[in-house]
Amino acid sequence: xxxxxxRYPPPRFRLENSMIVCSCNVLSDAQVRSAIVSEAxxxxxxxxxxxxxxxxxCGRCVRTIKVMLEEISRIVTHESRx
Numbered sequence: 001x002x003x004x005x006x007r008y009p010p011p012r013f014r015l016e017n018s019m020i021v022c023s024c025n026v027l028s029d030a031q032v033r034s035a036i037v038s039e040a041x042x043x044x045x046x047x048x049x050x051x052x053x054x055x056x057x058c059g060r061c062v063r064t065i066k067v068m069l070e071e072i073s074r075i076v077t078h079e080s081r082x
Contacts, residue, residue, distance in 0.1 A: 021064050024057035025049075032065055036072050043069060 018028035035051040036043060045065050049055050056062055 021068075022056075022061040024061075025052070025054040027052060027054070027061070029068070032068055033072065036069055045069065 018030045021027050021029050021032050031052060032048060035048045039047050039051055045056070045062055048065055048069070
C-alpha cells in the first residue's frame with residue numbers, strides 16, 4: 001500500500017474553520033485552494049491531487065474540487081481583466 005506524502009499549505013491558508021474536502025486523503029478546503037492557486041488557474045483535478053502528494057481514492061470529493069477549480073478560475077480571470 002502506498003502512503004501519500006502531504007505538503008501543507010502556507011500559514012495564510014490554514015484556517016481554524018477549515019472543512020475536510022477529501023476524507024480519504026484528509027485534505028481541507030484551505031489545502032485544496034492553496035494547491036489550486038499554486039498550480040495554474042485552469043488546472044485539472046489530477047494536478048491538484050498531485051501537488052498535494054496524493055491521488056483520488058473513492059472519488060466523492062472530485063465534484064467539490066472541480067467546483068473550487070471553476071470558482072478560483074473565474075476569480076483569477078475577473079481580476080486579470082481589471
